[in-house]
Amino acid sequence: MTETTPARRGGRQLPTAEELRIWREFIETTAALSARLESRLQGDSSLSTGDYAVLLALSEAPDKAMRSSVLAAHIGWERSRLSHHLGRMERRGLIRRQECATVPRGAEVLLTAAGAEAFGKATFPHLRAIRELFVDALTPEQIVAAGEIAAALRARLATSGEG
Amino acid sequence: MTETTPARRGGRQLPTAEELRIWREFIETTAALSARLESRLQGDSSLSTGDYAVLLALSEAPDKAMRSSVLAAHIGWERSRLSHHLGRMERRGLIRRQECATVPRGAEVLLTAAGAEAFGKATFPHLRAIRELFVDALTPEQIVAAGEIAAALRARLATSGEG
DNA sequence: ACCTACCGGTTGACGTGTCAATGATGCTAA
DNA sequence: TTAGCATCATTGACACGTCAACCGGTAGGT
Numbered sequence: 001m002t003e004t005t006p007a008r009r010g011g012r013q014l015p016t017a018e019e020l021r022i023w024r025e026f027i028e029t030t031a032a033l034s035a036r037l038e039s040r041l042q043g044d045s046s047l048s049t050g051d052y053a054v055l056l057a058l059s060e061a062p063d064k065a066m067r068s069s070v071l072a073a074h075i076g077w078e079r080s081r082l083s084h085h086l087g088r089m090e091r092r093g094l095i096r097r098q099e100c101a102t103v104p105r106g107a108e109v110l111l112t113a114a115g116a117e118a119f120g121k122a123t124f125p126h127l128r129a130i131r132e133l134f135v136d137a138l139t140p141e142q143i144v145a146a147g148e149i150a151a152a153l154r155a156r157l158a159t160s161g162e163g
Numbered sequence: 164m165t166e167t168t169p170a171r172r173g174g175r176q177l178p179t180a181e182e183l184r185i186w187r188e189f190i191e192t193t194a195a196l197s198a199r200l201e202s203r204l205q206g207d208s209s210l211s212t213g214d215y216a217v218l219l220a221l222s223e224a225p226d227k228a229m230r231s232s233v234l235a236a237h238i239g240w241e242r243s244r245l246s247h248h249l250g251r252m253e254r255r256g257l258i259r260r261q262e263c264a265t266v267p268r269g270a271e272v273l274l275t276a277a278g279a280e281a282f283g284k285a286t287f288p289h290l291r292a293i294r295e296l297f298v299d300a301l302t303p304e305q306i307v308a309a310g311e312i313a314a315a316l317r318a319r320l321a322t323s324g325e326g
Numbered sequence: 327a328c329c330t331a332c333c334g335g336t337t338g339a340c341g342t343g344t345c346a347a348t349g350a351t352g353c354t355a356a
Numbered sequence: 357t358t359a360g361c362a363t364c365a366t367t368g369a370c371a372c373g374t375c376a377a378c379c380g381g382t383a384g385g386t
Contacts, residue, residue: 013290013291013294014287014290014291014294015290015293015294015297015298019294019297019298019306020290020293021310022306022307022309022310022313023293023297023298025310025313025314025317026193026297026309026310026312026313027193027196027197027200027297028239029313029314029316029317029320030189030190030193030194030313030316031193031197032317032320033190033316033320034190034193034194036320036323037190048341048342050341050342050343067364068364068365069363069364069365076191078343078344078345079364079365079366080343080344080345080346080365080366080367081342081343081344082365083365083366083367084341084342084343084366084367085341085342085343087366087367088341088342106364106365107364107365107366124177127176127177127178127183128176128177130178130183130186131176131177131178131182132319132323133316133319133320133323134178134182134186134189134316135178135182135186136319137315137316137318137319138312138315138316142308142311142312142315143182143185144185145305145308145312146185146189146312147184147185147188147189148305149189149301149305149308149309149312150185150188150189150192150193151188151192152300152301152305153192153193153196153296153297153300153301154188154192154195155300156295156296156299156300157192157195157196157199157296160199160295160296211371211372213371213372213373230334231334231335232333232334232335241373241374241375242334242335242336243335243336243337243373243374243375243376244372244373244374245335246335246336246337247336247337247372247373248371248372248373250336251371251372266334268333268334268335268380268381268382269334269335270334270335270336
């Protein structure tokens with residue numbers, strides 16, 4: 001972090017070797033962490049994190065139901081992605097879809113009893129895993145730092161071109 | 164970070180609301196960052212980050228060639244994943260596979276001229292994007308902290324059960 | 327020699343994600 | 357009225373990842 005600052009290198013656009021090493025460690029570790037959580041959730045409940053996100057949103061919805069596009073916006077997915085995923089979840093009986101009475105061409109997504117039960121059983125182990133693999137792995141200061149780093153990265157993503 | 168320590172809560176196993184908020188922000192932002200890098204690389208060079216990892220390893224290999232399983236170990240992939248990916252890359256002419264003379268049943272992966280050229284063209288924009296979206300988004304202290312956080316998370320992943 | 331066990335690599339099934347194209351339906355303006 | 361046009365959702369094609377099964381060959385033990 002000391003020997004060669006960007007300025008000293010005269011407008012260099014490329015990361016240093018050390019920056020690149022940290023980048024790789026950072027991005028690969030977070031990916032591995034996601035994968036591990038995914039695998040834990042799968043083992044504990046036969047749900048994917050995608051399933052979990054959908055079920056969580058529906059569980060918190062007033063009538064355990066949401067319009068498809070509202071749901072997509074809520075969890076930050078493209079409609080196409082959600083549509084594919086709902087198809088798979090419907091096959092497994094976790095949700096149902098029906099025409100929406102109020103909105104033309106709207107599709108109402110309903111949480112089934114099986115879906116609610118699966119979500120209920122998944123919640124505790126999932127949160128415990130987050131605690132074990134993330135919260136307990138870091139010091140309180142590191143958790144704060146992680147939040148700040150995420151915020152800074154997110155801000156950069158928002159300002160740089162979406163492409 | 165101070166008001167309620169885990170101990171004060173009597174062996175609680177679940178994250179606090181604030182911890183959970185940071186967790187979500189952290190994991191979603193890193194995923195979005197990966198996706199953005201992927202999309203940049205795709206736009207600049209028509210390569211995926213998987214392609215890039217393979218081409219990078221082959222480029223650095225003595226003869227621009229590696230045995231399949233050595234390559235898999237080098238980039239940390241399962242053999243099956245690599246096999247599928249090499250099939251796709253071979254169809255696009257980025258690499259070739261041939262029987263390995265020295266090792267029975269071994270497969271030698273060769274970098275083609277087209278592969279070397281695609282990698283060469285991709286490198287600079289890719290590193291520039293890493294600098295723009297990661298290095299320049301953070302303060303030097305945050306970069307160090309990111310490295311330490313990654314190391315701590317990685318250590319935890321290594322010690323907790325692989326499942 | 328033969329049986330077995332492992333090793334390196336491939337394959338198939340399937341879940342997941344993106345992109346582009348396609349219905350179906352209302353809104354708006356000539 | 358009707359010709360666009362946006363909106364909501366679905367679909368198909370394809371890339372990518374994991375898991376489990378498979379195959380060919382070498383090596384060990386009996």
